[in-house]
Amino acid sequence: MNNNFNKFPKDFLWGGALAANQCESGYKEGGKGLTTVDLCPAGENRRKVMEGKIDILRPIEGEYYPSHESIDFYHRFREDIALFAEMGFKVLRVSIAWSRLYPTGEELTPNQEGVKFYKDMFKEMVKLGIEPLVTLSHYEMPLELALKYNGWNDRSVIDMFVRFSKTCFEEFGEYAKLWLTFNEVDSIIRHPFTTAGIIPELCDGDEIKCCYQALHHQFVAAAIVTKMCHEIIPGSKMGCMLTKLMTYPRTCAPEDVLATQDKNLDNNFYADVMVLGEYPRLKTVQLKNNGHYPKMEEGDLQILKEGTVDFLSFSYYMTMTESVDPDAERVPGNTVLGVKNPYLKSSDWGWQIDPIGLRISLIELYDRYRIPLFIVENGIGAKDVVEDDGSIHDPYRIDYFRAHFKEMKKAVDAGVELMGYTSWAPIDLISASTSQITKRYGFIYVDQDDLGNGSHERKRKDSFYWYKKVIETNGEDLD
Numbered sequence: 001m002n003n004n005f006n007k008f009p010k011d012f013l014w015g016g017a018l019a020a021n022q023c024e025s026g027y028k029e030g031g032k033g034l035t036t037v038d039l040c041p042a043g044e045n046r047r048k049v050m051e052g053k054i055d056i057l058r059p060i061e062g063e064y065y066p067s068h069e070s071i072d073f074y075h076r077f078r079e080d081i082a083l084f085a086e087m088g089f090k091v092l093r094v095s096i097a098w099s100r101l102y103p104t105g106e107e108l109t110p111n112q113e114g115v116k117f118y119k120d121m122f123k124e125m126v127k128l129g130i131e132p133l134v135t136l137s138h139y140e141m142p143l144e145l146a147l148k149y150n151g152w153n154d155r156s157v158i159d160m161f162v163r164f165s166k167t168c169f170e171e172f173g174e175y176a177k178l179w180l181t182f183n184e185v186d187s188i189i190r191h192p193f194t195t196a197g198i199i200p201e202l203c204d205g206d207e208i209k210c211c212y213q214a215l216h217h218q219f220v221a222a223a224i225v226t227k228m229c230h231e232i233i234p235g236s237k238m239g240c241m242l243t244k245l246m247t248y249p250r251t252c253a254p255e256d257v258l259a260t261q262d263k264n265l266d267n268n269f270y271a272d273v274m275v276l277g278e279y280p281r282l283k284t285v286q287l288k289n290n291g292h293y294p295k296m297e298e299g300d301l302q303i304l305k306e307g308t309v310d311f312l313s314f315s316y317y318m319t320m321t322e323s324v325d326p327d328a329e330r331v332p333g334n335t336v337l338g339v340k341n342p343y344l345k346s347s348d349w350g351w352q353i354d355p356i357g358l359r360i361s362l363i364e365l366y367d368r369y370r371i372p373l374f375i376v377e378n379g380i381g382a383k384d385v386v387e388d389d390g391s392i393h394d395p396y397r398i399d400y401f402r403a404h405f406k407e408m409k410k411a412v413d414a415g416v417e418l419m420g421y422t423s424w425a426p427i428d429l430i431s432a433s434t435s436q437i438t439k440r441y442g443f444i445y446v447d448q449d450d451l452g453n454g455s456h457e458r459k460r461k462d463s464f465y466w467y468k469k470v471i472e473t474n475g476e477d478l479d
């Protein structure tokens, strides 16, 4: 436990986070099969596909598909990892595209070209002193499994995911000790197709029931592979990954407080299962009352008990407020809508910026679960301007990070065990919700527009040098 007041632990893991489908490209190269995200176009049809509207579940002529070219990390990973190393990264969070190893998900042995790609990537990271933090599933799955089985709704997908995970542990365990199962495991309800391959039209009229069934299968799969990870990779640690959606009551009217409590209990449900190893009683009753309690096999609850995680990781971008007033103004957040908080400013995309909310979240999560925490996504999507001399001044991004790091320090000071921090994202990449690369998150600029035009050249922003200094001083110098 860290006892140095107002200091990050000596071995604090500073770094950044990426997701294969938002950076790789090479969507059909090296034997890769299509994934659910490969069907998500840019523009207004994107959201419809993410939610699984079946009428657009095939490539549409004339649409641009950002995951196909992405920012070309598949070919440029050495150059990009060198830039991360230049900033002094201790850790890099990446995800593995399941369909690069198992193109349809149903093969019995992995595609060796895919294995080689990730092995080369991990070797490069380790060579430059960067520890991999690997997400097994970040918003994608082999498209075949979605079309043939209605994705995770079908129990047989558990075995296929376990086979894929076993390959990852056996092939990459030499390089990677830190793992995550499902990115934002709660997102299944918000975009069931990309997260879990669910096609609502195949859900017998009850999409939500399908989602909870699929979620249960993911919980079971996560518990199985958590146990397996420990057995195959000595000294490994497995975390769960939650979208932290902290909600405040808009007023102290008990009705608002109650509505807020509901939201927060729901947000905690996912971590309750993965950290505590059981469905919480209140959620169980709610699911049973709504007819959404999933079908379980004998032994499932025991599997959940035995496969709990070592640490809890989460993404944090903003907070929301809640109100029962139907006229309360609603604002956008990370694929959610919430009530506007008049005390907060917002990003260019309307997400409410709340550094203190990060401290509140850290304290709440640590107090509830009492296991180490890891912030694996946090950052601000903003418009950047390249000056004539090629420089990029992004004080708004530095301000955002500085304010959040100060609050992290205070949480650590209060006794929270925080393992590390990976910014989203250290390099500009494709936005999951809007597909715009011009919603820029990086310390590194990528010369590319929202339709993929540009040289793909990488440039260091002012925030690049600032973050380098933060890492060098282990968060001491935030000026």
Ligand code: BGP
Pocket (backbone or CB within 6 Å): 019, 022, 139, 183, 184, 243, 315, 334, 377, 381, 424, 430, 431, 432, 433, 434, 439
């Ligand atoms: C998280 C996702 C990431 C990332 C981030 C920012 O929810 O895990 O994949 O995209 O949000 O969101 P966006 O890209 O929509 O701006």
